[in-house]
Amino acid sequence: GENVEQHPSTLSVQEGDSAVIKCTYSDSASNYFPWYKQELGKRPQLIIDIRSNVGEKKDQRIAVTLNKTAKHFSLHITETQPEDSAVYFCAASSTSSASKIIFGSGTRLSIRP
Amino acid sequence: DSGVTQTPKHLITATGQRVTLRCSPRSGDLSVYWYQQSLDQGLQFLIQYYNGEERAKGNILERFSAQQFPDLHSELNLSSLELGDSALYFCASSGGTETDTQYFGPGTRLTVL
Numbered sequence: 487g488e489n490v491e492q493h494p495s496t497l498s499v500q501e502g503d504s505a506v507i508k509c510t511y512s513d514s515a516s517n518y519f520p521w522y523k524q525e526l527g528k529r530p531q532l533i534i535d536i537r538s539n540v541g542e543k544k545d546q547r548i549a550v551t552l553n554k555t556a557k558h559f560s561l562h563i564t565e566t567q568p569e570d571s572a573v574y575f576c577a578a579s580s581t582s583s584a585s586k587i588i589f590g591s592g593t594r595l596s597i598r599p
Numbered sequence: 600d601s602g603v604t605q606t607p608k609h610l611i612t613a614t615g616q617r618v619t620l621r622c623s624p625r626s627g628d629l630s631v632y633w634y635q636q637s638l639d640q641g642l643q644f645l646i647q648y649y650n651g652e653e654r655a656k657g658n659i660l661e662r663f664s665a666q667q668f669p670d671l672h673s674e675l676n677l678s679s680l681e682l683g684d685s686a687l688y689f690c691a692s693s694g695g696t697e698t699d700t701q702y703f704g705p706g707t708r709l710t711v712l
Contacts, residue, residue, distance in 0.1 A: 517698060518698035520700060520701070522703075528705075529601065529689065529703040529704060529705050529706055530642065530689070530703050531601070531703070532700055532701075532702070535700060537698070575641065575642060579698055580698070586644060586647060586655035586657060587632070587644065587701065588644070589641055589642045589644070590641070591641040592641045592642075
């Protein structure tokens with residue numbers, strides 16, 4: 487069945503450095519790729535998303551890249567700050583008849599002061 | 600605030616009991632999704648409803664059921680509860696298709712003793 491793999495499961499970076507989280511998906515019909523940030527005990531919140539008609543999208547310090555041929559997409563956070571510490575989830579979905587959104591297993595990002 | 604509401608916020612019950620979790624989607628959203636998140640785990644998709652009809656099913660146990668009412672609010676019923684059902688249960692809503700952004704509610708924390 488459809489699957490989304492996310493790596494790494496944990497990531498620790500120095501404040502000010504960049505963080506990269508990678509996801510691969512199996513369903514070639516996937517055409518929507520959101521990223522969610524979840525702080526401890528809170529709801530997942532959308533931070534950025536990308537659709538299959540573009541290869542890259544940027545919003546201030548965060549960017550997402552998509553490689554449809556290789557079926558992978560990545561989240562890039564630059565100039566990391568303490569408030570970036572959270573769990574990040576990638577997801578993939580499509581409008582195919584058997585579609586549903588599939589989430590990755592999450593990456594726990596810690597920013598070291 | 601995402602505009603999605605969930606009640607109750609916390610629920611403590613005993614094994615073998617039955618509970619109902621409630622979700623009201625954002626105004627105008629037709630789709631409701633239910634997710635289960637166990638401690639330090641990812642988001643497990645349970646079920647999706649669209650405009651009152653079941654649209655997609657994930658890893659939902661037979662002891663669990665859901666429905667979406669004409670006013671578009673949804674309820675998740677959990678019966679014959681087991682210790683392992685203790686988790687955060689999130690509801691999310693979107694405009695309709697699987698490639699619409701999902702907005703999550705604050706969650707219901709269920710504790711089964």
